[in-house]
Amino acid sequence: MSDQTPNHPPIAEVELHAFLDGELPEDRARVVEAALLADPALAERLAGYQADKAMMKRLYSPLIERPVPQHLIDLAQSAVDEPAVRPWADWRKLGAVAAVVLLLVGGGWVYLGGRPAGDVVQMALAAREVPASVPDDLSSYNAALSRIVALNIKVPDLTRAGYRLAGVKVEGSAATVAYRDGHDRLFTIYLRHSDGTVRFDQFKRDNLRVCVWQDDQLSMVMAGEMSAAVMQKLASMAYVGLTA
DSSP: OEEEETTEEEEEHHHHHHHHTTOSOHHHHHHHHHHHHHOHHHHHHHHHHHHHHHHHHHHHHHHHTSOOOHHHHHHHHHHHHOOSOOOHHHHHHHHHHHHHHHHHTTSOOOOOSOOOOHHHHHHHHHTOOOOSSOOSOOHHHHHHHHHHHTSOOOOOOOGGGTOEEEEEEEETTEEEEEEEOTTOOEEEEEEEEOOSOOEEEEEEETTEEEEEEEOSSEEEEEEESSOHHHHHHHHHHHHHHHHO
16 A cells, blocks of 8 residues: 655555654655655554554563563474474464464564465455344354364454454354444454465455464454554454464
C-alpha cells in the first residue's frame, strides 16, 4: 500500500514503519517528513502505528528486555530444518516457540519458512458469515474442530480480552469460530488442516487486520477490525485457548 501527495513521491507502508523505527536513510527520511507535513491522512496513519508500538511496549516490555533463550532458538531452527510431520506434542512446542519469538521481537511477525498462504486467507475471509446464536453445549463443536485438524483442540475462550462467543460454523473440512467485542465488531478464527507449509504473518486486507498462524498440521487465520497490537494479543490467546 502507498500514499500519494501532490508534491511528493509515494510513501510505502514499509517506509512508514522504518521511519518510525529510525531505520530510513537520511535523505529518504527527509522525504517522508515532508510528506507527513503535507498529508494529514498519512500523518494519522503514522500516529496509529506509534500508538500500536506504545501498546506493545506496555504489554510485553518485561519480555522484550530478556534475551531469547538459546534452547528456544534451537527448537525454532529445528522446526525449519526438519519439515517431516511431527506428533501432537511437538506441534504444540512449535506453536509455543512461535508465540515466544513473536512476543520477544516486540511485535514483528516472524516467518519460519513456507510459501504465502493466500488461498487459505481468501477462504477464511469468505467464511466470516456465521450463525447468530451460540450453542449451549460446545462439546460437539470441540469434537468437530479436533476432527477437522486431526488434533485435540477446542473452541477458545476470549472473554478476558472482551470478546464473547457469537457462533461456530463447521463446513466440510473447515470451521469458523466467531466472536464480537463490546462494540459488536466481528472477530473470526478460521481453522482447517494445513497444506504442510509453515507461516506466521500479520497484515492488513482492506479494513481488516489478518493474522495467519500455520504450521505443518494446523492452518489458523484470524481476522477483525483492530490494531496490530490487539491482533497479536488475541492470536496468542486464541492459540493458548485452542490447545489448553
